[in-house]
Amino acid sequence: MLTQRESSGLQYYYKLFKYYYETSPVNFSSITGMCHLEIPRLKGNWLTGCYSQVRGSGFLGTLLEASKIASNHPSGACYFWVGTEQALLVTKPQHVKQLLFYNDAHLSRASGLTESLARVFGKNIFFSTGDLWRNKRVLWKPWLYTDKALRQLAPIMGSVCEKHLQTLASNGETGIDLDHFFTTFTLDVVGSCLLANDSMSDSANELSRLLTNALQKATDPQVASINKILRLGKPFYQKPLGYDAIAKEIRELFRKNILKPHRARLEETHCLLKAIRDIHKETSDEDPLQDEDYLSDAIFLAFAGHATTAMTFQFAVKLLAQHPEVSEKLHRELFEQLNEKVFTIENINEVEYLDCVINETLRLCPPVPIMSRGVDNALTLLDLPDSANRTEYETACKQSLDISRIHVAKNTTVIVSPYLMHRSPDLYPDPKQFNPDRFRSNSFPGHNYMPFGYGPRNCLGQKFALQELKLLLATLYYHYRIEIPDNDMTIDLKEVVLAPKAKTQAKFIRREETPKKALENASPRTRRMF
Numbered sequence: 001m002l003t004q005r006e007s008s009g010l011q012y013y014y015k016l017f018k019y020y021y022e023t024s025p026v027n028f029s030s031i032t033g034m035c036h037l038e039i040p041r042l043k044g045n046w047l048t049g050c051y052s053q054v055r056g057s058g059f060l061g062t063l064l065e066a067s068k069i070a071s072n073h074p075s076g077a078c079y080f081w082v083g084t085e086q087a088l089l090v091t092k093p094q095h096v097k098q099l100l101f102y103n104d105a106h107l108s109r110a111s112g113l114t115e116s117l118a119r120v121f122g123k124n125i126f127f128s129t130g131d132l133w134r135n136k137r138v139l140w141k142p143w144l145y146t147d148k149a150l151r152q153l154a155p156i157m158g159s160v161c162e163k164h165l166q167t168l169a170s171n172g173e174t175g176i177d178l179d180h181f182f183t184t185f186t187l188d189v190v191g192s193c194l195l196a197n198d199s200m201s202d203s204a205n206e207l208s209r210l211l212t213n214a215l216q217k218a219t220d221p222q223v224a225s226i227n228k229i230l231r232l233g234k235p236f237y238q239k240p241l242g243y244d245a246i247a248k249e250i251r252e253l254f255r256k257n258i259l260k261p262h263r264a265r266l267e268e269t270h271c272l273l274k275a276i277r278d279i280h281k282e283t284s285d286e287d288p289l290q291d292e293d294y295l296s297d298a299i300f301l302a303f304a305g306h307a308t309t310a311m312t313f314q315f316a317v318k319l320l321a322q323h324p325e326v327s328e329k330l331h332r333e334l335f336e337q338l339n340e341k342v343f344t345i346e347n348i349n350e351v352e353y354l355d356c357v358i359n360e361t362l363r364l365c366p367p368v369p370i371m372s373r374g375v376d377n378a379l380t381l382l383d384l385p386d387s388a389n390r391t392e393y394e395t396a397c398k399q400s401l402d403i404s405r406i407h408v409a410k411n412t413t414v415i416v417s418p419y420l421m422h423r424s425p426d427l428y429p430d431p432k433q434f435n436p437d438r439f440r441s442n443s444f445p446g447h448n449y450m451p452f453g454y455g456p457r458n459c460l461g462q463k464f465a466l467q468e469l470k471l472l473l474a475t476l477y478y479h480y481r482i483e484i485p486d487n488d489m490t491i492d493l494k495e496v497v498l499a500p501k502a503k504t505q506a507k508f509i510r511r512e513e514t515p516k517k518a519l520e521n522a523s524p525r526t527r528r529m530f
Contacts, residue, residue, distance in 0.1 A: 039088070039406065041079035042066045059493045060419075063370065067091060067420050075406055080415075087372065087413040093427065094388070095381040095406065096416050097447040099373070100455035102390050106377040107414075107457075117496075120247045122296025125460070126304065136279070136297075137460060143275040144461050153193050153464070154345040157471050160188045165475065172480065172508030179503055182313040186306035189468055191258075194273045194301065206257075210250045211303050251295050259298065272301065301461075308367035309465045311499045315365040316357065316473060317506060319434050321484040326436060327477065330357055331511070334478045345467060348474045356436035358469050362451035364434060365491065369419035369498050371453055374411070381406040386445075418450045419498065480508045 042065055066080035066089045076092035090096060099107070108129045118127040125136045143149050164185050168176065259273070280294040320327040333353045348354065380397050383404040388396075396403060408414060423431045427448050428438070452459035459465075476482065484506045492501040 039075055039077050039079055040069045040073050042069060042081070044081040044086070060369070060491070063089075063417060063420070067417070074404060077406055085413060087415045088408065089415045089417065090381070090406075091417070091420060091424075092381075092383070093421070093445075093448055094384055094386045096421070096454070097386070097445075098381050098384075098393055099379075099408075099414060100371075100416065100453075100457075101447065102393050103379045104456045106375060106379050107373040108376055119244070120250070121300045121303070122247070123293055124296040124300040126300055133457075139279045140275070140460055143272060144464050150463055150467050151345065154467065154471070156192045157189055157468055158343065160185065160192050161472055161475050163188070164472075165479075168480065168508045169510075172510070175505040175507055177503060178314050178317060178506050179310075179500075182310040183306065185472065186310040186313070186468070187302070189309075190302050190305035193305075193464075194258075194271060194298065206253060210246065210253060211307070213246055250299060251292075254295060254299055254302075259295075273298065276301070305461060305464070307497050309468055311367050311497055312358075312361060312365070312465075312469060313472065314500055314504065315498075316361040316469070317476075317482055318484060318487055318489060318500065318504060319361055319364070320357070320477070321482055321487050321506070322489065323434050326357065326434065327482070330354065331477050331481070334474055338474070338478060343471075343475060343478075345471065348470050351474065352440065353436065354470060354474055356439040358466065358473070359439040359449075360434060360436040363422045363428070363449060364432075365498055366418040366422060366451040367497055368453075369417055369493065371416045371418070373414050373416070375408050375414060376410065378410045379408050381408060416454075418453075421448060421450065476508070479511060481511055483507045483509065 042062070062080060066078045070076050070078035070089055070091045076090070076095065078089045079086055080089055081087070090099060121127065123132075125133065125140060128136055164181070167181070276294060276297050280297075320330065330353055333351055337351050338347055382393065382396050384393060384396060421427065425431050427444070446454050450458075452462035452465075484504060487504070488500070488502040490501040492499055
């Protein structure tokens with residue numbers, strides 16, 4: 001706070017007004033008793049966010065600036081601005097565990113960003129809350145999460161792999177755009193699993209364009225600022241700018257080009273589209289093609305099932321190209337364990353080092369670097385030992401113990417960042433080093449390693465994504481050596497997904513020799529690993 005002696009006259013009142021303007025949500029919370037502790041903050045305001053403090057560095061720059069402030073404060077927390085919405089960043093592992101696991105009943109996905117995304121995607125399982133979310137999750141689980149469902153989907157994924165390997169056979173050595181290759185592949189996998197071997201290739205480019213445009217609208221700070229001003233005029237202005245038109249366009253494309261042509265086949269096939277239809281039959285009497293919730297679930301499955309996985313494929317290939325000794329080790333283990341075997345998911349699951357490579361890729365580059373939660377009821381985060389269970393935590397909350405605590409007010413948006421957690425030297429030795437072997441000898445608690453989220457609202461499609469990653473990476477690194485001449489590892493946030501900043505061209509060189517012969521020409525460092 002400023003004192004009268006620091007300035008005088010109009011300058012004093014200007015600075016005083018500026019201070020309260022930039023920090024108004026925190027001050028308001030203090031006045032009303034909603035937030036008691038002096039948690040540090042990255043300055044900003046309700047209209048332009050933190051733009052003036054981290055100009056040009058993007059959201060990841062903002063997140064890193066906030067994490068620096070949090071790491072130098074006993075609370076391990078910091079207020080910062082996500083677009084034009086102020087949020088509380090939580091970085092301590094024990095606080096993350098208490099928040100996402102012990103207090104899950106007090107949380108929702110309600111926040112400015114999720115409200116914007118919900119305008120585009122509708123009331124699907126991701127944006128649902130309460131009993132609607134619980135019922136949908138129970139109904140979806142047998143179709144996406146069980147071993148039986150994944151075994152039924154594995155042959156479909158395998159046929160998509162074979163189709164895209166033909167592209168590599170003809171153009172691989174001249175150079176392949178990784179972003180285009182993996183985005184098309186993941187859209188084909190989702191389309192094939194949605195429609196049982198009828199892929200979405202014909203509509204893939206248009207759908208990808210519309211989904212990207214929708215996300216840009218929903219996450220653009222300038223659009224958010226305009227909508228925030230427009231909301232001041234309620235009830236005269238009800239609709240946020242720019243969402244409804246693009247949402248309608250996406251629904252029409254999905255209805256006409258993807259759902260309607262394959263409607264007759266739903267009764268005779270095992271596919272996710274049939275699952276969505278059957279789930280909505282239990283809650284609605286509408287024609288599925290006219291049911292907005294049915295369309296919302298199908299559209300969001302198409303987006304969530306391809307965008308995050310496509311980026312993880314890119315990061316895996318780029319990291320392995322940057323570390324050829326790891327790439328050769330992966331090829332050798334694949335060759336030894338899969339040689340003369342059929343490439344089934346059961347056989348691929350036996351290759352432990354493949355799991356390690358995927359886990360380490362997801363650690364360094366979690367596809368969704370932040371998770372936001374709305375706090376429906378005030379809660380407390382305590383500095384208890386990481387091993388404290390739910391009963392010990394709830395008992396400590398009721399007692400007047402001399403324990404540092406954070407009081408999180410109702411209606412606060414709380415941010416947890418897997419990206420920051422996974423790069424913490426307190427949790428991972430040498431955290432910036434790509435070292436798959438760390439997952440061979442160690443297991444990490446769920447609240448320390450959470451590329452698919454943590455707690456009851458973790459990603460329902462994580463097993464689907466992991467199976468897809470294993471099938472294609474095993475096929476690629478069994479048959480090919482992948483080289484990237486210009487391997488720029490700079491990362492960026494594209495809408496809500498972590499992605500390479502630059503386009504990447506890769507050469508896929510067909511292997512004609514056995515691993516033992518290949519090792520004769522390898523570097524001494526590579527030979528020592530075997």
